[in-house]
Amino acid sequence: MSPPLPSAVGTQFARNLAGSVAHKIMAKYGFKEGLGLGKDNKGMSHALQIEKTSKRGGKIISSEQIEQQLEEEYKKEQQEKKSVTDLLKNPTKVICLRNMVGPGEVDDDLEAETKEECSKYGSVNKCLIFEMHGVTEDEAIRIFIEFDRMESAIKSLVDMNGRFFGGRTVKASFYDVEKFKSFQLSDPITT
Known part of the structure; x- marks a missing residue:
């Protein structure tokens, strides 16, 4: 089992899935935003994703790849927030x-x-x-x-x-x- 993601990343992922079939299935089996599946909430905290390899084919991306992608997205969001803050340091007209x-x-x-x-x-x-x-x-x-x-x-x-x-x-x-x-x-x- 993969370790749960930091809650902000898992929550963001869950928001992106809200209303999707994957989200509904996970909710049916006890998924709550920010927590993993299973009795102890230590299971997967996100749905599997498929990477398209051809017009009709694809492959499941491993949970490590998903976690890495989510962490990169989270870091990018944080960097963008920081860059806007940096831009606002010396305002002029x-x-x-x-x-x-x-x-x-x-x-x-x-x-x-x-x-x-x-x-x-x-x-x-x-x-x-x-x-x-x-x-x-x-x-x-x-x-x-x-x-x-x-x-x-x-x-x-x-x-x-x-x-x-x-x-x-x-x-x-x-x-x-x-x-x-x-x-x-x-x-x-x-x-």
Whole structure:
């Protein structure tokens, strides 16, 4: 028998299965979220999963593989939470969006569309698009948004960071207001 997973991982897995046939069968035999099966709750705490190997075939993934996948997902979630916390350490009224578009993908509507999208977080003072050369594709185009209020910038950053746009994952970070106002737009961004 495999050892029970940490309760947070097992619980998350159970939530993902809620309402499924596997969840109903496990509940029928005594499964409770966060606990393993069996008299002492030391049995499996999750349903077996199948990995598709062909159109009609598959194989059961071992409990160790499932546990490893679940632990990796849990660690990734925790890392994402930490990264958002890191992003919020030094808030300003200006955010910088990177990897929203790549080199050669800036069109006449991008500035207006970005300003309109960000205005749902609060009043936008200015939207500025800046292209950098000699950097990786995901860092080449920076879109700066200056908000009227810091609270609006914080909401925008939290919502925009990690968002998908045109097949790309947007990276959002705060940018120094004085550097923005003096058009020092190519300074390194560490977050």
